[in-house]
Amino acid sequence: PLNEVRWLSRHFAVNALIRNYDVLVDYCIMEVNENNYPVAKYCLKKLTDPQYRIALTVLDDIWGELSELCQTFQRSCLTIIEAYRYAKAKIAKFCSQYLVEKVHWSEKVKQQMASFDNTVNTRGVLHFVSELCEHLDCQFPENELQEWSAFILKHCFLYGTENVIKLVGKYQAVLNLPTDGSITERICKQYTDYKFIIVEKMKAGAIKTFADIVTYTLKEEQFTDLAQFVDICAMFQTSSAECECGFSLMNQIKNKSRNRLEVNHMDQLIRIKYYLAANGDVNLDKIYHHWTTDKYRREK
Incomplete structure (x- = not known):
């Protein structure tokens, strides 16, 4: 219940x-x-x-x-x-x-x-x-989304930078970001320019909703690295109605492959997605073959 x-x-x-x-x-x-x-x-x-x-x-x-x-x-x-x-x-x-x-x-x-x-x-x-x-x-634990408050944008040079650094550390592995520290400096620089631009666009009425912010950010090449975090921020959990429809649909299209999915497979799929987004070369056929022959896969 x-x-x-x-x-x-x-x-x-x-x-x-x-x-x-x-x-x-x-x-x-x-x-x-x-x-x-x-x-x-x-x-x-x-x-x-x-x-x-x-x-x-x-x-x-x-x-x-x-x-x-x-x-x-x-x-x-x-x-x-x-x-x-x-x-x-x-x-x-x-x-x-x-x-x-x-x-x-x-x-x-x-x-x-x-x-x-x-x-x-x-x-x-x-x-x-x-x-x-x-x-x-x-x-919904306390302070769970503290880092995301960086995207409540304000006219302040240092505002949000610390939270952005925390986000980079949290999602660095999933997004296949470099670990030498250069990416953190680059994203912080993008963020500093980004928040002032967004605030001014909101003042001018060019941007009115969070969806407008996401659309603008994903299109702007100068915010390529930062855009990945805005994209994650925009992906709020699926609504209950959509989940129920999804579960009903999944029950109709069950197959032996899907029934053997393990918990960590979702993490692997996300990693593949962002690796492809970063122009990485992935042979999906080989991945599928490896998964179907994996001895640790859930038994029938």
């Missing part, structure tokens, strides 16, 4: 269950009375449990909030830093609403509790919210 890829579909499912709750209870009662169906007995027991119903109502509120966050992540021109702030704001909201001495239940939950004389034990669902917030904190 903590897998954010399923936030949208989980909210849809829980919300549909709540909207049809009374109908489901009536159906289960009918099945028990007419057919003595064991599954219907179990479902009826759960559906008529006040704690279960309250928990579903709270989950509907939470999944609704996370679905809104997913839709926010799908906005065009959303930068990594902006998305991170939206996520941290949602975590803070959950903590201040549920993980305090006096919980602030929604009106729907209050009505449900009142109908059960406020005797429902909510310890379990509050523990779930606590686990959820802890999980989200791990997904």
Whole structure:
């Protein structure tokens, strides 16, 4: 339940269950009375449990909030830093609403509790919210994107340079950058010119969105090295809706080769991509042959 890829579909499912709750209870009662169906007995027991119903109502509120966050992540021109702030704001909201001495239940939950004389034990669902917030904190840790603040551009000569140096060190191997220190000096020089040019273009209205910044940077030859980091910054995580569509599609086109992919293969593919982008010569047929004959590949 903590897998954010399923936030949208989980909210849809829980919300549909709540909207049809009374109908489901009536159906289960009918099945028990007419057919003595064991599954219907179990479902009826759960559906008529006040704690279960309250928990579903709270989950509907939470999944609704996370679905809104997913839709926010799908906005065009959303930068990594902006998305991170939206996520941290949602975590803070959950903590201040549920993980305090006096919980602030929604009106729907209050009505449900009142109908059960406020005797429902909510310890379990509050523990779930606590686990959820802890999980989200791990997904969006503090200071994770500190280096990327370099691309919140300002008119200041030294601003952002230290963070750019950290980014070069972090992605040096993946991007096949030289290790003699010359690339760091070159990228810092590009960055110093870059930030002043971008700020002036924004003042003049030539650049209005982050997408405009990315497009301009990728086209300018004078920022060839720096452009790789702007490109990474622009590649915010895929939205939940796209992930769900992707998983569904992958299930339809499964093949034995894809099923044997290991975790480190994605890292290898990224390295190949950037090596090709740097005009490196790669024989993809040989790579594929090597992979298909690799004895450490996942077994069938």
